[in-house]
Amino acid sequence: QVAGAAARPADRLDTRLLWRLAATEVAAASGNAAAARRHLTAGLATLRRYRELLGTLDLQTGAAVYGRDLVRHGLRRAIAAGRLAEVFRWAELARAQALLMPAVRPPADPAAAAALEELRGVRAALDSAELAGRPTRALRTRVEDLQRALREHAWSAPGRDGAGRAARPAGLAEVHADLGAAAMVVYLRDGPVLRALVVAGGRSRLVRLCPVAHAEEYLRRLRADLDAQAGRALPDRLALAVHAAARRDGAALAAAILDPLLGFAGDRDLVVVPTGALLTVPWPALPGCAGRTVTVAPSATTWRAARARLRRATPVTRTLLVAGPRNDRGVPEVQAIAGLRGGATVLVGPDATPAATLAALPAADLAHLAAHGRHQTDNALFSGLDLAGGPLMGYDLQQLPGAPAMVVLSACDLGLHDVRPGDESLGMASALLAAGSGTVVASVCRIADTTAMTVMTGYHRMLVAGRPPAAALAAAAPPDLLSSFVCFGAG
Numbered sequence: 001q002v003a004g005a006a007a008r009p010a011d012r013l014d015t016r017l018l019w020r021l022a023a024t025e026v027a028a029a030s031g032n033a034a035a036a037r038r039h040l041t042a043g044l045a046t047l048r049r050y051r052e053l054l055g056t057l058d059l060q061t062g063a064a065v066y067g068r069d070l071v072r073h074g075l076r077r078a079i080a081a082g083r084l085a086e087v088f089r090w091a092e093l094a095r096a097q098a099l100l101m102p103a104v105r106p107p108a109d110p111a112a113a114a115a116l117e118e119l120r121g122v123r124a125a126l127d128s129a130e131l132a133g134r135p136t137r138a139l140r141t142r143v144e145d146l147q148r149a150l151r152e153h154a155w156s157a158p159g160r161d162g163a164g165r166a167a168r169p170a171g172l173a174e175v176h177a178d179l180g181a182a183a184m185v186v187y188l189r190d191g192p193v194l195r196a197l198v199v200a201g202g203r204s205r206l207v208r209l210c211p212v213a214h215a216e217e218y219l220r221r222l223r224a225d226l227d228a229q230a231g232r233a234l235p236d237r238l239a240l241a242v243h244a245a246a247r248r249d250g251a252a253l254a255a256a257i258l259d260p261l262l263g264f265a266g267d268r269d270l271v272v273v274p275t276g277a278l279l280t281v282p283w284p285a286l287p288g289c290a291g292r293t294v295t296v297a298p299s300a301t302t303w304r305a306a307r308a309r310l311r312r313a314t315p316v317t318r319t320l321l322v323a324g325p326r327n328d329r330g331v332p333e334v335q336a337i338a339g340l341r342g343g344a345t346v347l348v349g350p351d352a353t354p355a356a357t358l359a360a361l362p363a364a365d366l367a368h369l370a371a372h373g374r375h376q377t378d379n380a381l382f383s384g385l386d387l388a389g390g391p392l393m394g395y396d397l398q399q400l401p402g403a404p405a406m407v408v409l410s411a412c413d414l415g416l417h418d419v420r421p422g423d424e425s426l427g428m429a430s431a432l433l434a435a436g437s438g439t440v441v442a443s444v445c446r447i448a449d450t451t452a453m454t455v456m457t458g459y460h461r462m463l464v465a466g467r468p469p470a471a472a473l474a475a476a477a478p479p480d481l482l483s484s485f486v487c488f489g490a491g
Contacts, residue, residue, distance in 0.1 A: 324371025373411030
C-alpha cells in the first residue's frame with residue numbers, strides 16, 4: 001500500500017518525507033535493508049534540494065526538523081548493527097547540514113538595510129534607557145516589530161537552487177587520515193541515551209555513556225556556577241563556595257561525558273563533535289581538559305572544511321582589533337594585542353562602529369572583537385556585539401562578501417548556540433563559520449573582565465609564538481582559572 005501511494009513531487013515536503021519514512025519502515029519490517037537505506041537516502045536528498053531554495057541560515061537550520069525522524073531511524077539501525085562506519089555516516093547526516101551549503105549572500109535591499117540600521121539605533125536607545133531607569137515599553141515594542149519584519153523579509157530571500165553543490169559528508173576513513181595524532185569524539189543521541197563514537201589511532205569505538213538528561217543537568221549546573229562567579233564582586237566565602245561548586249559540577253559532567261572515553265583517547269588532542277546542548281560545554285572547565293587542546297566542530301565535515309580555510313590564510317598578515325564602549329578592559333586588551341601584531345587596524349572609541357567594523361572584516365585574516373555581547377535565544381541571528389552606535393548582529397554577517405579566517409569574540413555568551421530541532425545550531429559562531437571563517441574563539445558563559453583579559457592576551461602571545469588556535473587557547477589560561485572560551489571550527 002505504501003508503494004502504491006507514492007508521494008508526488010507536488011506534495012508538501014513533510015508529506016514526501018513522511019512517505020519515505022513509512023516506506024523505510026515497511027522495507028525494514030520485510031527484511032529488505034537495501035530498500036530501507038535507499039528510501040532514507042532519497043528522503044534526505046529531497047530535504048537537501050529543499051534547503052537549496054532557502055536564502056537564510058535561519059530557515060536552512062530550521063528545515064532540519066523535517067528530516068529528524070529519517071536520520072534517527074538510520075542512526076538507530078546502524079547502532080543496532082554495530083557498523084561503526086555506518087554510525088559515523090549517519091552521525092554526519094544528523095547535524096550541521098546547513099553549514100555544508102554554499103554561502104548565500106542576500107541581494108542588496110535598501111528597505112531591509114534601513115530597517116536593520118533602525119533596529120541598531122533602537123536597541124542602543126533601549127540600552128541607554130534601561131541604564132538610566134527610563135520607560136522602555138515603546139522601545140521594546142519597536143525592537144520586536146523590526147526584528148519580526150527583518151526575519152520575515154529574510155525568509156523571502158532566494159537560495160542557490162542548485163547553483164552550488166553542498167559539501168559531501170566526510171567518511172570515517174578520511175577522518176582517520178586527517179586526525180593524525182589527535183582523537184575525535186562524536187556524541188550521539190540514541191533515544192534517551194548518550195553515546196560517543198571515538199576515533200583515534202586508526203581505530204574506532206562506540207561507547208555508551210549516560211542518560212542525555214543527566215548530562216544536560218550537569219551542564220546546566222556548571223554553566224550556572226560559571227555565570228555566578230563572573231562580572232560581580234562576591235564576598236570571599238561565597239566566592240570560594242561558588243568556585244568549589246564549579247569544580248564539583250565540572251567533575252560530575254566530565255565523569256558523565258568524558259572520563260569513560262579517555263582510556264581509548266588517551267592524552268591526545270581532542271576534536272569534539274557535540275549533539276544538542278553539549279555544543280555549549282565549557283571544555284576548559286572540565287578535569288581532563290585543562291591544558292588539553294580541544295576543538296569543537298559542528299560536524300566532522302565542517303571541521304575538515306574549516307581546516308582547509310585556515311591553512312589558506314596562514315600566516316596572519318592583516319589583523320583587525322575592535323574595542324566596544326562601556327567595556328573597561330576592551331581598549332587595554334586590544335592595545336596589548338596590537339603590541340604583539342604590528343600594523344594592525346585598531347578601532348576604539350567612536351571609531352568602533354558597526355559600519356567601520358563590517359567594512360574592515362572581509363579584508364582581515366584575523367579579527368579580535370572585545371565588546372559586551374549578548375546571545376538572543378528567540379533568534380540567534382539578532383545576537384550581537386555592542387559597538388559605538390549600536391550592536392553588530394548575526395544578520396550583518398550574512399551580508400559580508402567574506403569573513404576573516406579567524407575571529408575572536410572576547411565577549412560574554414557569544415559562543416552560545418540555539419540548538420534547532422534536527423540537531424542544527426544557530427548562533428554568532430555558526431554564522432561566522434557559514435560566512436567563511438575557519439576558526440571562531442568565543443565564550444559559552446559569562447566571563448569576568450580579568451579572566452577575559454588574561455586568556456585573550458595569553459592566547460595571542462601563543463599564536464604569535466606559532467601555536468595553532470586550539471593549542472594556543474589551551475595554553476593561555478592558568479591551571480587554576482576556570483575559562484569558558486572555546487575554539488569552534490578548526491583548531
